[in-house]
Amino acid sequence: MKLRDLVYGLYARRVESHLDTEQVPKHIGVILDGNRRWARAAGGTPAEGHRAGADKIAEMLGWCEETGVEVVTLWLLSTDNLGRPAEELDPLLRIIEGAVSGLASTGRWRVHHVGTLDLLPAGTQRVLKEAEEATVDVAGLLVNVAVGYGGRQEIADAVRSLLLDHASRGTSVEDIAEVLDIDHIAEHLYTRGQPDPDLIIRTSGEQRLSGFMLWQSAHSEYYFCEVFWPAFRKVDFLRALRDYAARHRRYGG
Numbered sequence: 001m002k003l004r005d006l007v008y009g010l011y012a013r014r015v016e017s018h019l020d021t022e023q024v025p026k027h028i029g030v031i032l033d034g035n036r037r038w039a040r041a042a043g044g045t046p047a048e049g050h051r052a053g054a055d056k057i058a059e060m061l062g063w064c065e066e067t068g069v070e071v072v073t074l075w076l077l078s079t080d081n082l083g084r085p086a087e088e089l090d091p092l093l094r095i096i097e098g099a100v101s102g103l104a105s106t107g108r109w110r111v112h113h114v115g116t117l118d119l120l121p122a123g124t125q126r127v128l129k130e131a132e133e134a135t136v137d138v139a140g141l142l143v144n145v146a147v148g149y150g151g152r153q154e155i156a157d158a159v160r161s162l163l164l165d166h167a168s169r170g171t172s173v174e175d176i177a178e179v180l181d182i183d184h185i186a187e188h189l190y191t192r193g194q195p196d197p198d199l200i201i202r203t204s205g206e207q208r209l210s211g212f213m214l215w216q217s218a219h220s221e222y223y224f225c226e227v228f229w230p231a232f233r234k235v236d237f238l239r240a241l242r243d244y245a246a247r248h249r250r251y252g253g
Contacts, residue, residue, distance in 0.1 A: 023245035025198035027071040028064065029213055029220070032057075034204030034228030041228075047091045052230035054099040061109060063237050064141060071142045071194055073114065075212050076100075079150035082119055093120075097127040100145050104131035110138040114190035115149035116157060124148075144191060151214030158188035158215075191216060199244045201237075203229040221247055 032053055039049025057074065064072050076096050082089065104111050113128040120128075128147060162184055166176050186192065196216040200209070205226045209217065223240040225232070 024068045024241060025221075025244055026069065027073070027195045027197045027199075028069055029073040029075070029197040029200040029217070030060070031075045031200070031202040031210070031212055032229040033202055033206055035230060037204065038228035038230045046088060047095070049230060050092050050095045054095050054102075056230055056232060057099055058103065058106070059234075060232065060237065061103075061141060061143060063234050065108075067238075067241060069141065071144070071197075073144035073146060073191070073197060073213065075146040075149060077115075077147045077149070078210070079116070079119060079148060079153050082148060093124050096147055097124055100127055100131045100147070103143060103145070104134045107135070107138060109135065109141045109143045111135045112142060112144050114144045114146045114154075116153055117148070119148045142194070144194075146212075149190075149212075151209075151211035154190055154213075155185070155215055157190075158185050161188040186215070189215060196220065199223060199240065201225060201240050203227055203232055203236075 035049035035053040036046045037049075038052065039046055042048075061072060076099070077092070081092070084092075100111065103109055111131040111134075113132055117125050117128065124147065128145070131145075162180075163173075163176065165188070191213075196218070197213060197220045199222075200212065200217055200220050201223045202209075203225045205224065207224045209222075213220075221244050223243055225236050225240065227233070227236050
């Protein structure tokens with residue numbers, strides 16, 4: 001073991017020992033950013049960066065289990081990413097499919113897709129559905145895999161679902177308008193029935209949400225980490241939790 005790794009390990013254990021277990025976020029959203037830049041810095045290809053990023057996911061979920069996190073939402077592919085050239089998008093989709101199948105095969109986590117299935121290729125849709133079906137009864141950590149996800153698209157889909165639901169029961173548009181409130185829309189989000197994220201982590205140094213969980217993040221705390229996702233370490237994760245625990249959440253107040 002390298003001296004640097006030993007020092008980081010000791011530091012991580014020290015940070016973990018001082019965490020307030022009563023202040024651990026129940027739901028963490030993660031924007032897994034920096035795969036391509038990590039690969040570029042290492043002289044590799046974008047696909048190699050995405051594979052390294054995919055390999056990091058299970059490790060991070062293990063840290064979440066250890067610290068008492070109950071829900072994790074991983075943004076793996078945005079709706080904007082679907083416009084990339086086929087020579088880049090196709091390998092990325094294969095990597096995501098492998099990552100999702102791998103998560104399901106462990107039997108440790110309940111996998112749930114968030115996003116618009118219709119925008120994805122049939123093969124990707126099938127993998128996501130199979131992973132969700134295979135883990136529906138798993139009692140462990142709930143892992144939302146955001147594939148083909150966009151925050152604006154989610155809100156549009158929620159409103160559309162709400163209108164269709166009421167229309168099927170014969171409710172007029174005027175009647176819907178009279179009673180419509182935020183709770184009605186929340187009931188039709190991809191994450192309906194789940195707690196909103198307490199903490200959102202974005203790696204790579206970018207300090208923006210890029211449309212991630214626009215509705216659900218109204219009262220979330222944000223943690224922006226300089227490290228590229230494939231290089232994200234347990235000590236970085238623990239620092240995010242420590243930072244979160246030190247804040248006084250006002251919920252908009």
